[in-house]
Amino acid sequence: MHLDETEKRMLAGKNGKACELSMNILCELGELFGAERMIAVSQVHIDMTLYMVDAGVEFVEKMAKLGGKFAIPTQLNPASIDLLHHEKMRVPEDLLESSRRLESAYLKMGATPTWTCAPYQQGLIPSFGEQIAWGESNAVAFVNSVIGARTERYADLTDVCAAITGTVPELGLHITENRKAEILLEVKDFSVHAFDDFRIYPLLGFIFGEIAGDKVAAIQGIPQKVSMDNLKSFSAAAASSGAVGLFHIIGVTPEAPDIKTCFRNRKPKETFVITPEMIDSAESRLNQDTCSMPDLITMGCPHYSVDEFRTLEKYLDSRKIKSGLEFWVFTSRQTYGQIKKMRLLETIEQSGVKVFTDGCSLQYPKKSWDFTCAMSDSVKYANYCFSQTGLDVIFSGTRDCVETAVTGELVREPIWK
Ligand code: F3S
Numbered sequence: 001m002h003l004d005e006t007e008k009r010m011l012a013g014k015n016g017k018a019c020e021l022s023m024n025i026l027c028e029l030g031e032l033f034g035a036e037r038m039i040a041v042s043q044v045h046i047d048m049t050l051y052m053v054d055a056g057v058e059f060v061e062k063m064a065k066l067g068g069k070f071a072i073p074t075q076l077n078p079a080s081i082d083l084l085h086h087e088k089m090r091v092p093e094d095l096l097e098s099s100r101r102l103e104s105a106y107l108k109m110g111a112t113p114t115w116t117c118a119p120y121q122q123g124l125i126p127s128f129g130e131q132i133a134w135g136e137s138n139a140v141a142f143v144n145s146v147i148g149a150r151t152e153r154y155a156d157l158t159d160v161c162a163a164i165t166g167t168v169p170e171l172g173l174h175i176t177e178n179r180k181a182e183i184l185l186e187v188k189d190f191s192v193h194a195f196d197d198f199r200i201y202p203l204l205g206f207i208f209g210e211i212a213g214d215k216v217a218a219i220q221g222i223p224q225k226v227s228m229d230n231l232k233s234f235s236a237a238a239a240s241s242g243a244v245g246l247f248h249i250i251g252v253t254p255e256a257p258d259i260k261t262c263f264r265n266r267k268p269k270e271t272f273v274i275t276p277e278m279i280d281s282a283e284s285r286l287n288q289d290t291c292s293m294p295d296l297i298t299m300g301c302p303h304y305s306v307d308e309f310r311t312l313e314k315y316l317d318s319r320k321i322k323s324g325l326e327f328w329v330f331t332s333r334q335t336y337g338q339i340k341k342m343r344l345l346e347t348i349e350q351s352g353v354k355v356f357t358d359g360c361s362l363q364y365p366k367k368s369w370d371f372t373c374a375m376s377d378s379v380k381y382a383n384y385c386f387s388q389t390g391l392d393v394i395f396s397g398t399r400d401c402v403e404t405a406v407t408g409e410l411v412r413e414p415i416w417k
Contacts, residue, residue, distance in 0.1 A: 001030050001169065002037045010165055018068030022161035029158060030169025039131055039170045041151075044074040044163040045119050046111065047135025048156035050363055051080045051098040059157055060105040063164065070110040071166035073124050077136045078115050078303070079103065080363040082356040084333070089356060090368035109164070115358035116332035118232065118302040120147060123334065128254060131174055133162035137239035138232070138302050138380065144246040146231050148254040150174050153245045173245050178216070179255060181248050184268035185211060187221030189275055195223050197416040198230060199397045202379035203282050204274065205234035209242030211272050218248035218262050219274075226252055229305055236302050237379035279415060283395070286382040291392035294375035297405050299398070300330030301361045301378040308398070309339045313347055315402040321352035322408035326371070328364075333357045351406075362388040375410075377401050 003011065011027065013020035030038065048056050079099045081091045091099075107113060114123055119134070120142050126132050126149035134140050135154040143149045152172040154162065162168045172178055185208060194200050208219055226249070238244040248256035256262035299312070312329065321327045329348075331339075336357045339345045345355060361376070362384055375394040376382055382395035396404075396412045403411035 001027060001035055003027070004038075007038050007167060016067045018063045018066035019164055021063070021066070022068070022164040025158065025161045026165060026167065026169060030171065033169065033171045035169035035171040037170050038167040039174060040166055041072065041131050041133045041162060041168050043072055043124050043126060043132050044070070044159055045077065045132075045134035045136060045139055046074060046106070046159045046163060047077045047154065048160060049077040049079055049102060049106070049115070050360055051095065051102060054098075056156065057098055057101050057105070060102060060160060063160060064105040064108045068109050068164045070163040072163065074109075074111045074163040075114040075119055075124055076106060076111050077139075078117050078330075078360040078363075079358050080360060081365065082359040083115065084357055088354060089359065089364060091365050092368060095365055111163075114332060114334070116303045116334075117360070118305065118332065121303070121305050121335065122332060133159055133168050135159040137244075138236035141235040141239040141244050141247065142232060144173055145235065145248065145253050146228075150179075153243065179246060180216065180264040180266070181218035181256070181262045182215050182269050183212065183217045184259070184263075184271045185217055185219045185274055186271065187219065187274050190221070191416060193416045194276075197397065198233070199415055200279070201226070201230040202233040202237040203279050203415070205237030206241045206282050206286070206379050206383065207274055207278050208234070208247060209238035209240065209244050212238070212242050212244055212247070214243035214245075216246050216248070217244075218250055218256055218259070218268075220250045220259065222249050222252060224251050227307075229308055232302060232305070233379065237383070240380040240383045283415060286379060286393070286395040288373075288386070288392040288394070291373035291394055293408075293410050294373045294394055294404065295325060296369075296371040296374040296391070297325065297327045297401050298330075298361045298374055298376050298381065299328070299378065299401065300356075301376065301381040304329050304331040304335065306335055306338050306342075309335070309344050309348065311398055312353075312402065313344055315399050316348065316351045316353070316406070318347065319351060319406040321405045325405055325408070326369070327353045327405045328361065329353060329355050330359055330361045331355060331357060366390070375401055375404060
């Protein structure tokens with residue numbers, strides 16, 4: 001790879017040991033994928049913020065100890081737990097301590113403690129065409145597709161290296177040519193009401209990810225009136241069932257004003273049709289028959305927005321959650337502050353809902369709770385639930401989750417198609 005004088009100095013250790021190690025890792029990554037040069041990035045979203053294994057903590061601590069400092073604005077994905085309200089989450093001492101070690105190392109290097117997996121809802125939002133380095137699959141798919149900024153799907157710890165050097169190898173979705181669509185998915189035979197039921201968006205995203213895999217695909221047939229939260233649920237689901245880093249919704253996302261533009265005047269290599277029957281099949285695969293009633297209802301995967309809290313408050317309508325059930329919502333500190341000022345938090349909590357900041361809905365301290373089955377309005381959560389938590393799972397819309405929680409009986413309305 002060709003390196004400029006600044007990059008050569010970093011590689012030679014002139015900017016300190018942490019920078020030297022980071023540059024070595026990034027150069028090897030570039031060589032591996034055939035990059036010709038490094039490019040500057042303007043910001044980083046770090047994914048390696050959950051405590052999983054000691055190796056992750058040790059890497060970040062080592063970088064901090066070697067004098068690593070983030071050269072560009074850097075924000076953080078969720079911690080495993082709610083760092084502010086950990087008693088309410090019954091976090092054991094050892095998990096709290098590991099999470100604090102990560103927190104301390106990241107803050108020492110200069111990270112902004114955003115602790116959110118929906119960084120596009122707040123703070124450092126990049127602009128169209130901006131070169132950035134983000135981790136976290138849903139955030140990568142959203143920022144590439146909906147905002148049109150440019151990032152690869154950065155693996156854990158390479159994002160830390162990018163934050164220290166402010167550079168990445170020029171490869172993948174950083175390059176214009178690699179952003180064109182290759183395959184086309186057509187949404188066909190759905191009723192005009194299908195898109196009034198917001199469950200359709202994550203379910204379409206789930207099917208999109210299964211078909212697209214790691215290819216850049218375009219989807220046609222989604223109406224133009226689609227909200228940011230619908231795009232968020234589509235992104236999260238697509239990036240959970242496939243290695244989707246960029247999608248195009250024709251007539252909706254910025255690099256796909258029409259079919260010709262997103263395929264760069266070429267023909268799709270393959271075309272697939274998404275039918276209402278495929279929605280039925282996806283929905284049944286995301287629900288386990290073994291579960292007749294959840295004991296945990298959990299939302300905020302990715303983190304809830306202010307609008308989603310407003311919808312939740314409307315559906316709750318000041319009713320109380322049935323005793324014996326837990327109802328949790330995960331969000332960022334910033335959204336938490338906003339709903340607090342709006343008094344939404346107070347109303348929702350009076351119904352018996354627990355609102356957590358910072359954490360990930362799949363990483364709660366399992367041994368401190370005795371759940372057997374979870375229900376969620378998130379397809380991403382439902383897709384990962386059993387493998388990550390061991391719980392059976394039910395997916396449905398926010399309204400069904402609320403009705404189940406207040407009546408104590410499972411409510412699942414059929415999906416409009
Ligand atoms: Fe966020 Fe965890 Fe879901 S990081 S997107 S709540 S799996």
